[in-house]
Amino acid sequence: GQQLNQSPQSMFIQEGEDVSMNCTSSSIFNTWLWYKQDPGEGPVLLIALYKAGELTSNGRLTAQFGITRKDSFLNISASIPSDVGIYFCAGCGPMEYGNKLVFGAGTILRVKS
Amino acid sequence: DTAVSQTPKYLVTQMGNDKSIKCEQNLGHDTMYWYKQDSKKFLKIMFSYNNKELIINETVPNRFSPKSPDKAHLNLHINSLELGDSAVYFCASSQERGTGRPGELFFGEGSRLTVL
DSSP: OOOOEEEEEEEETTTOEEEEEEEEEOOOOOOEEEEEEEESSSSSSEEEOOOOTOEEEEOOOOEHHHHOSSSSEEEEEEEGGGGGEEEEEEEEEEETTTOEEEOOOOOEEEOOO | OSSEEEEHHHHHHHTTTOEEEEEOSSSSOOOEEEEETTTTTTEEEEEETTEEEEEEEOOOOOTTEEEEETEEEEEEEEOOOGGOOOOOOEEEEETTTTTOTTTOOOOOOOEEEEEE
């Protein structure tokens, strides 16, 4: 089955630092997405990427859809305490897998203020 | 207004019991899902329904039975609960067909099931 390898597993950073996390797969995906889960809540979509090579920003967040369609990264600039949470990458497609969404194992982000 | 709401938020029960979790979405979406999040926070899809029709049924014990009375509701019934069923169960919905934007899911707050 499809699997996503997400790294790092966890990060403990100083407020104000930039953060980078990534996801790789041996399978090709048509869509890459990044979700954030706050404690006690469900995941919330941060960024969705639909074209290979696409670079998209959402405030302090920047994500890219790798040109090979097998990887994606998420950067967070100038981290703040409310960035704390679990970040999940997710890949969707291809069609032979029924456009099913597959999640990475998550990156736990902790921020020291 | 809560977009995807699930009840109960917490459920503590004994092994062998039967329990249900209910989910409702007011987003007008066609597709609804159940995901299981284990103690290591790994999210795994269990079921997906599109317009009341089952479209994804992962390798889940048949003690788990989803039911979608209409496209706004997707309930999960679990028979003969086991210790390993303890997890957080998330309901989600999406509007994928015709939007060209697959994978954009809206999740509920989760239902934490503890089996003793």
